[in-house]
Amino acid sequence: MELKPIKTRKIYEEIVEQIRELVVRGELKPGDKLPSERDLVERLKVSRASIREALSALEMMGLLEVRSGEGTFMRRLKPESVIAPLAWMLSIEKGTVQELLEVRKILEVQAAKLAAQRAQADDLRELEDALENMRQEIVNPELGGEKADLQFHYAITRATDNKILILIMDAISDMMQQMLKTSREKLYQGKYTPNILYSEHAQIYEAIKRKDPKQASEYILEHLSGVEEELNSHIE
CATH class of the missing domain: 1.20.120.530 (GntR ligand-binding domain-like)
Structure with a gap:
């Protein structure tokens, strides 16, 4: 999967957007495991704190599932969760x-x-x-x-x-x-x-x-x- 270095002040939002694009393109599917935090830090050229902030936001949206000892996985989306990223962005950008x-x-x-x-x-x-x-x-x-x-x-x-x-x-x-x-x-x-x-x-x-x-x-x-x-x- 292709990930791009981050070049914006709103780093975690860019990370969220890139993951969303991977889902739209079909490169990330329900059940797929995301790269480790260390791998994401290296590939996106951002801090571990930014990665954690983005993953936490995605988990709150119901898009990710963290399995202890296994890693972070894409969840199977419910219809109501499809619009969650938009609602979440709107809560930030009033x-x-x-x-x-x-x-x-x-x-x-x-x-x-x-x-x-x-x-x-x-x-x-x-x-x-x-x-x-x-x-x-x-x-x-x-x-x-x-x-x-x-x-x-x-x-x-x-x-x-x-x-x-x-x-x-x-x-x-x-x-x-x-x-x-x-x-x-x-x-x-x-x-x-x-x-x-x-x-x-x-x-x-x-x-x-x-x-x-x-x-x-x-x-x-x-x-x-x-x-x-x-x-x-x-x-x-």
Whole structure:
């Protein structure tokens, strides 16, 4: 297997990336034994501490298994662990609210379109539950609305029945919830109120329910663009 010398300040992340590439290329498979720490130090030209940091991170992701007296082996991945490296990287590189909103527009506009085409009865019930939770915030503002908001958008993704899209949403869900929590106060300082947010989400739901992909995608784009514009006005 080919490993390259490290030439970056974030050494352990580069080690993680190289091992990930070996997995993608099929050079490392479940059950394969990794080279020893000493071998990795020599081949990657980094410190033993950096190697241990990278291996520890990979083990926490569930990608490696350390067997006492035997060495370190690749684990057989569970579906939910495939997205773990992305979620882990996102926890390090927080990014900005602007960047997250850009990603959400890229993902969720298409997700709404697919949801309108594929949503089943249980998907619609999940969306209805989220809307009801958002409605409760109007009556009881102290409840906060970020959890119901995230529940609604996640339900749209689930309704696409696209496993990869759902895994990606899993990876960014923590960031989304944090963003929704911190941005809500700013939204309420401008044109947005719980009533308006509820109304915009209800529009999206109705378009999905009547199986109108064009309207569903337009409504969610309008909603996300409105939120982006309002938040940018506070930054400026």
